[in-house]
Amino acid sequence: MAIKNLELRARIVVEGFWHGIHRSPYHGFSVEFTEYRQYSPGDDPRYLDWQLYARTDRYYIKKFEDETNLRCYLLVDHSRSMDYGSLSYTKAQYANTLAATLAYFLYAQGDAVGLLTFDEKIREYLPARHRTGHLRRLMLQLEESAGGTATDLTAPLKRIVEVVRKRSLMVMISDLLAPIDALEKNLTSLAACGHDVMLFHVLDPAELAFQFDKAILFRDVESGRDLFIDPATARKEYLRQLNAHNAAVLAACQRLGVGYRRFATDRALELAMFDFLRERMQRGRFINRRR
Amino acid sequence: MSFLTPLFLLGGLAVALPIIFHLVRRSSREKMVFSSLMFLKPTPPRMTRRNRLENIFLLLLRCLAICLLAFGFARPFFQKPMAAVPQAATSSRLVLLVDASASMKREGLWSAALERGEALLKSASPGDQVCLLVYDDRIRTVVSFEEWAGFGIAERASLAARRLASNAPSWRSTHLGNALIAAAEILEDTESSRREQEPTGLKRIVVISDFQEGSRLDGLQGYEWPRGVEVAVEAVKAKRPTNAGLQWVLDAEDSLPAAAEAVARLRVSNSSDATAEQFQIRWDGIADAPSLDAYVPPGQSRIVPAPRLPAGVAGERLTLRGDDHDFDNLVHLVQPRAEEVNVLLLDDDRENDPGRLLYYLKRAFQDTRRQTVRINTLAGGTVPSAASLVTNRLLIVSRALPENQLTLARQSLSSGGTVLCVLNDATLGDTLGRLTGTAGLTVTEATVGNYAMFSQMDFEHPLLSPFSDPRFSDFSKIRIWKHRRLPLESLPDARVIARFDDQDPAIVEIPSGPGRVFVFTFSWRPADSQLALSSKFVPLLYSLLEQAGGLQAQLAQYRVGDTVDLAAVLAKSAGVELSVRQPDGSLIPLPAGETRFAQTEVPGVYEVIGPAVPVRFAVNLDLAESRTAPLALDELERLGLPLKPREIALSKPAELRQNLHNTELESRQKLWRWLIVAALVVLMGETLLAGWLTRRATRQIEATV
Numbered sequence: 001m002a003i004k005n006l007e008l009r010a011r012i013v014v015e016g017f018w019h020g021i022h023r024s025p026y027h028g029f030s031v032e033f034t035e036y037r038q039y040s041p042g043d044d045p046r047y048l049d050w051q052l053y054a055r056t057d058r059y060y061i062k063k064f065e066d067e068t069n070l071r072c073y074l075l076v077d078h079s080r081s082m083d084y085g086s087l088s089y090t091k092a093q094y095a096n097t098l099a100a101t102l103a104y105f106l107y108a109q110g111d112a113v114g115l116l117t118f119d120e121k122i123r124e125y126l127p128a129r130h131r132t133g134h135l136r137r138l139m140l141q142l143e144e145s146a147g148g149t150a151t152d153l154t155a156p157l158k159r160i161v162e163v164v165r166k167r168s169l170m171v172m173i174s175d176l177l178a179p180i181d182a183l184e185k186n187l188t189s190l191a192a193c194g195h196d197v198m199l200f201h202v203l204d205p206a207e208l209a210f211q212f213d214k215a216i217l218f219r220d221v222e223s224g225r226d227l228f229i230d231p232a233t234a235r236k237e238y239l240r241q242l243n244a245h246n247a248a249v250l251a252a253c254q255r256l257g258v259g260y261r262r263f264a265t266d267r268a269l270e271l272a273m274f275d276f277l278r279e280r281m282q283r284g285r286f287i288n289r290r291r
Numbered sequence: 292m293s294f295l296t297p298l299f300l301l302g303g304l305a306v307a308l309p310i311i312f313h314l315v316r317r318s319s320r321e322k323m324v325f326s327s328l329m330f331l332k333p334t335p336p337r338m339t340r341r342n343r344l345e346n347i348f349l350l351l352l353r354c355l356a357i358c359l360l361a362f363g364f365a366r367p368f369f370q371k372p373m374a375a376v377p378q379a380a381t382s383s384r385l386v387l388l389v390d391a392s393a394s395m396k397r398e399g400l401w402s403a404a405l406e407r408g409e410a411l412l413k414s415a416s417p418g419d420q421v422c423l424l425v426y427d428d429r430i431r432t433v434v435s436f437e438e439w440a441g442f443g444i445a446e447r448a449s450l451a452a453r454r455l456a457s458n459a460p461s462w463r464s465t466h467l468g469n470a471l472i473a474a475a476e477i478l479e480d481t482e483s484s485r486r487e488q489e490p491t492g493l494k495r496i497v498v499i500s501d502f503q504e505g506s507r508l509d510g511l512q513g514y515e516w517p518r519g520v521e522v523a524v525e526a527v528k529a530k531r532p533t534n535a536g537l538q539w540v541l542d543a544e545d546s547l548p549a550a551a552e553a554v555a556r557l558r559v560s561n562s563s564d565a566t567a568e569q570f571q572i573r574w575d576g577i578a579d580a581p582s583l584d585a586y587v588p589p590g591q592s593r594i595v596p597a598p599r600l601p602a603g604v605a606g607e608r609l610t611l612r613g614d615d616h617d618f619d620n621l622v623h624l625v626q627p628r629a630e631e632v633n634v635l636l637l638d639d640d641r642e643n644d645p646g647r648l649l650y651y652l653k654r655a656f657q658d659t660r661r662q663t664v665r666i667n668t669l670a671g672g673t674v675p676s677a678a679s680l681v682t683n684r685l686l687i688v689s690r691a692l693p694e695n696q697l698t699l700a701r702q703s704l705s706s707g708g709t710v711l712c713v714l715n716d717a718t719l720g721d722t723l724g725r726l727t728g729t730a731g732l733t734v735t736e737a738t739v740g741n742y743a744m745f746s747q748m749d750f751e752h753p754l755l756s757p758f759s760d761p762r763f764s765d766f767s768k769i770r771i772w773k774h775r776r777l778p779l780e781s782l783p784d785a786r787v788i789a790r791f792d793d794q795d796p797a798i799v800e801i802p803s804g805p806g807r808v809f810v811f812t813f814s815w816r817p818a819d820s821q822l823a824l825s826s827k828f829v830p831l832l833y834s835l836l837e838q839a840g841g842l843q844a845q846l847a848q849y850r851v852g853d854t855v856d857l858a859a860v861l862a863k864s865a866g867v868e869l870s871v872r873q874p875d876g877s878l879i880p881l882p883a884g885e886t887r888f889a890q891t892e893v894p895g896v897y898e899v900i901g902p903a904v905p906v907r908f909a910v911n912l913d914l915a916e917s918r919t920a921p922l923a924l925d926e927l928e929r930l931g932l933p934l935k936p937r938e939i940a941l942s943k944p945a946e947l948r949q950n951l952h953n954t955e956l957e958s959r960q961k962l963w964r965w966l967i968v969a970a971l972v973v974l975m976g977e978t979l980l981a982g983w984l985t986r987r988a989t990r991q992i993e994a995t996v
Contacts, residue, residue: 084326091326177327207326213988220328230334241330 007139010100036060070111070169071128073160074099076142077174077202079119079151080222086206087266094265095173095202096142098272102171103142105273107135114164115141118156125159128168150222151178157186160195167194171276175202176249184252191256198259198279200272201249205264207242210235295366295957302361309353313346346984352977356970363966368957382418383493384436384481386474387411390500391458392427392465393851393916396618397501397534401460403527404499409452411497411525417444422477423451426470427463428507428852436481462851462894464913465503468510471496471522471932479517495935499525502922504563505915511930521935524924531615533565535587536917537572537622539609539909540594541848555597555624557609563590563920570613573598574606575621585611590920597624607896607909619917623874623896623909625848630662632836635683637669637696648689648713651815651823655832664836669696685839689713689814691722700726704806709839713811714775715819726808727801729782734775737812742770743791752788752800754809757834758827766827771797771820774813785810809835850913851894857906858886869901874910 039048039059049062076099082092103113107130114128115138124141126134153174160170170190176183176199190197206212215230246262253260259279263272294300325331389408395401408423415421423434434451442450474496500506502524538558559570572595573582583598600606611620634656640649649668656664667683686703688710700710704726712723717734724732737743745766750759758764766789776795779785788798799810815823822828849855857869869881871888874895881888881899891897891910899906928934 081326084324175326177329179329204326212323214323215334217322218325218328218331219322221324221326223328225328226322227328227331227333229331233334234331237332238330245330 006096006100006143007104007135009097010104010139036062070106070109071114071164071166072102072106072111072169072171073114073116073128073164074103075116075118075156075160075170075172075174077119077151077172077176078117078123078144079177081151081175081177082202084204084207084221085265086204089265091175091202091204091265094263094269095175095200097269098200098202098263099171099173100139100142101269101273102276103135103138113138114168116156116160117141117144118152120150120152121155122159125163128164151175153178153180154182154186157183157190161186161189161193164193164195168196170195170197171200172198173200173202175207176245180245180249180252183249184256187252187256187258191258197256198276199249199253199261200276201246201260201262203262203264205266208264210238210242292367293370293953295368295953297365299364299366300361302364303358305361306354306357309350309357313350349977349980349984352973352980356973356977359966359970359973363963363970366957367962367966368953368960369962370953371956382416382420383495384420384422384478385411385415386422386424386478386496388470388474388496388498388500389423389425389433389455389458390427390465390467390498391425391431391460392506393460393462393618393912394465394501394503394505394919395460396462397529397616397919398531400501400527400529405452405456407499407525407527408455409448411499412448412451412455415448420481421447421451422474423455424470424474424477425455425458426466426473427461428466428469429463430470430473431458433458436477462892462912464850464852464916465500465506466510467498467500467502467506468508468512468514468930471498472510472514475517475520478520493521494519495521495523497523497525499527501529501919502526502924503916503918504920504922505913505918506922507915508926508930511927511932514931516931516933520933522927522932523935524927526921526924528921529616529919531566532562532920533567533615534562534619534917534919535565535567535570535611535614536560536619536912536914537609537611538914538917539622539624539848539911554599555609555626556594557597557622558592558594558914559585559587559611560592560914560917561587561589561614562918565589565614565920567613567615570611572609572611574600575608575610577601577604577606580604580606616919619912619914621894622911623894625896625907625909627661628904629658629660632656632662632664633667633683634664634685634687634836635667635669636687636689637692637700638687638689639668640689646816646818648687648715648814648816651828652687652832655823655829656836684709685836686710687713688719688722688726689715691718697722697725704803704808707805709806709835710803710808711811711835712808713814714777715814715816717775719775723808723810727782727803732778732781734777734812737774737776737791737793737795739772739774739793742772743774743793743795744771745769745789745797746792747787747790749786749788752786754788754798754800754831754834754838757830763827763830769821769825769827771813771822773819777810777812809838849891849908849910851891851910852913853891853910855888855891855897855908856886857881857888857899867901869899872898872900 036049036052037043037060039061043061047061049060052058052060052062076095078092082095083090085091085093099115103115106113110130112128112130113135115124115126116122117124124144126138126141151174153176156172164170187197187199210231212231212235215228215232217226218229219226250260252258261272261275261279263275387408389404391401395404412421412423420436421434421439422432422436423439425431425433433454439447439451478494478496536559538560540556540558557572559572561568561570566589568586568588570585570587571582572585574580574597577600580600581598583595585593585595587593597609607624609622609624611622614620634652636649636652638648640647642649642653644650649666652666656666658664683703686700686708688700689712692700704710710726712719712726714723714734717736720732720734723734724730748755748758748764748766750756750764758766771791774791774795774797777785777799779787779796779799782799782801784802785796786800787796788800789796791797795812796810797812799812801808801810813820813822815828817823822831870878871881871890872878873890874893874897878900879888879890881901888897888899894911896907896909899908924934
């Protein structure tokens with residue numbers, strides 16, 4: 001996080017990752033970039049892959065290259081709770097770097113990357129594209145500071161369902177510090193649209209451990225509400241509730257087949273990238289198995 | 292173990308502070324920003340068992356440091372017995388001066404002064420010596436040091452207070468300066484008599500007074516106030532400030548003709564803190580007498596004529612109304628009565644003959660309001676009665692006397708009378724010789740060239756002393772054409788008062804038994820000299836009359852406490868029992884040979900009873916008593932008095948000694964230093980322990996994170 005420029009930061013993470021990849025035991029995975037679909041009546045016969053037909057004696061529709069490229073939407077939480085950080089950087093910085101890294105990585109592969117930032121409402125929306133300058137715009141959007149006073153997980157998901165008609169990869173990066181009642185429902189509709197959804201849960205180590213010793217006033221960074229809290233007595237209950245919350249999120253994700261990863265912000269970004277790709281690989285297998 | 296400043300031990304209560312901080316350390320004002328409070332519930336700050344137990348050793352160290360500091364500041368020391376001191380040394384001497392002047396007659400002042408006095412007497416410790424004085428223009432001892440010492444310790448205060456209460460304010464004026472000096476001298480006297488046996492204690496004068504502006508402090512001017520004598524001031528205040536005084540202003544012009552309508556003049560003075568300015572003056576006891584309005588601003592005085600009396604009514608008392616205090620509102624007046632002075636001229640001069648002595652005598656002695664001089668003459672052989680001898684103050688001999696008249700003159704001389712012998716011609720030598728008891732005295736006519744003049748005047752002689760001023764001492768304009776020569780060698784007792792320029796005596800005084808003979812060796816007839824026409828003639832005759840006892844200072848008005856000289860009255864009524872009637876009617880007999888009357892204690896009209904015509908004189912209050920505005924006390928300080936505030940306790944030397952002893956012990960032991968060092972050590976230990984605990988806690992947190 002010592003590097004100010006988000007794009008540079010992302011590139012270094014990606015390059016480091018690539019370097020590290022050679023030492024990795026996982027070889028031969030790839031992002032799906034082509035797709036064959038079984039011919040069904042009504043499909044345009046121009047797109048029939050005749051070579052495949054010659055080999056397999058079956059009709060397969062061959063998708064255009066740009067069409068078959070991966071569309072990835074990064075849904076980044078820019079609410080004020082993301083501005084909290086017990087380390088030298090905040091969750092928002094960590095999440096932005098993570099999003100930028102993914103964007104850079106995908107862009108470098110020639111995939112289209114879109115961005116949607118949100119707090120209690122949608123703040124910025126960039127459709128997924130692969131154009132010159134698009135990555136730069138995306139980085140600028142990411143660098144905009146967090147401002148919202150609350151987190152609403154429903155609105156961005158609903159919106160993305162409405163806007164993105166094409167099947168895409170949805171990567172949601174948030175601390176999920178909001179009621180999750182509607183989260184499952186929206187994730188369901190998102191998955192139902194054929195989108196591939198991944199949930200990156202970013203949390204600060206202090207939020208996870210709650211190792212405070214002084215009894216003082218705690219101020220909610222989003223609402224500004226003050227509460228007098230003695231960590232000695234409140235810690236147990238806090239951890240219980242946090243764990244229950246996390247467990248509920250995980251359970252929902254597992255039910256819907258949504259990829260879920262929890263990142264403590266003191267975890268290296270390369271490892272987060274690694275987690276991302278492994279998830280993709282597993283999902284690829286899962287999808288393949290489903291087929 | 293004792294403490295020099297035990298109040299600092301209260302600082303030990305601060306030990307509660309670390310305990311409270313340890314218990315409620317949660318109630319910090321600090322704030323911490325956190326991402327979300329959705330998993331947190333508010334916990335009220337409460338003192339949990341865990342808090343109390345937490346860092347108990349640290350708490351103990353902090354409490355110990357505070358206790359040590361408080362203990363050190365209390366300056367502890369180990370008490371050692373003090374060397375015994377004789378009890379008498381702790382005694383102090385107190386002189387209580389209570390103002391009993393006329394101004395203390397104002398409402399409530401005297402009772403307030405008595406209360407203060409009693410309180411002060413009661414506050415005196417058993418070792419104290421007290422002297423109680425009451426002063427106005429005199430000082431009276433109510434309780435002396437010896438009497439105080441003689442009283443029983445238990446009842447001495449009440450006894451002295453009772454004695455004080457038996458006094459009452461007089462009508463006299465206030466001589467505060469003299470009273471203070473007297474009190475200081477009383478202290479100094481007892482001091483010097485006791486100095487050999489006992490060490491000195493505290494010396495103090497406490498003055499209980501209204502401290503009115505009219506108090507006289509002149510005695511203190513130039514008085515060196517004795518060292519070590521303190522003065523404390525106990526002022527009593529009147530409830531209402533306005534006070535106006537009334538004074539009878541005596542006319543200075545004695546020469547006013549007696550016939551003129553005499554109107555008494557009054558001075559009305561108002562106190563400087565007065566609130567009223569308008570006063571009424573009226574005759575007291577005369578129902579239909581008109582009143583007079585007088586306007587006097589505060590701090591000023593006005594002279595007004597007394598209101599006119601109705602015809603035929605005599606008034607002797609005037610009152611003033613309109614102020615708050617009555618004690619000085621009455622003034623007594625005695626209108627002077629013209630005194631009749633008889634001069635006997637032993638000659639048969641005709642009154643209208645300007646060439647004779649009588650013509651000028653008659654004109655020289657004019658009637659005034661003070662006296663009427665009557666010139667009596669005796670024809671050739673007439674013999675006056677003994678009574679007329681007494682009434683005639685001066686006998687003038689201007690011719691050779693027949694035997695019977697000579698006897699009369701000698702009688703007058705033997706009873707202290709005065710005879711003026713005017714040597715009209717040389718034939719009077721024999722008469723003069725017989726009058727003075729000098730046989731064979733011959734007077735010769737002097738030979739005067741052109742004219743003679745006076746020279747070698749003895750202005751120190753009472754007869755000529757009125758002319759001693761250089762303005763009046765020029766007698767050179769008087770020319771004398773004829774005079775007689777007196778053989779001084781045959782008159783050894785004669786005193787020459789004046790000589791002529793030819794060295795012959797002009798005026799000679801010859802004592803003759805108790806009486807005396809004045810000799811003029813010339814006469815004032817125009818044929819002899821210009822004396823009767825000169826400006827010196829009338830004063831010279833009055834001076835002569837005064838020497839003869841014919842003119843006395845008029846008894847008219849005195850202030851309370853003044854001594855009245857009754858010598859003139861006595862001289863007129865020799866051998867008569869005299870007594871003085873006081874204003875209340877009581878009679879005070881005047882002892883034989885006493886010429887002074889000093890018992891003028893009450894204002895009013897006094898009457899000397901005994902002479903054929905009673906002599907009356909008025910005694911009034913001193914006008915200074917009417918100036919009742921408060922005296923500026925810094926005036927006393929300016930005069931060198933060490934004024935002390937009353938709040939300081941009369942004397943606690945025993946306590947003082949104990950305190951000094953304690954201070955000395957403490958400064959020798961200096962236990963506080965060790966306590967401070969111990970507190971510092973404890974604080975260092977506390978710092979180290981707290982640092983170690985903090986580091987350990989940090990490490991634990993890091994380990995858990």
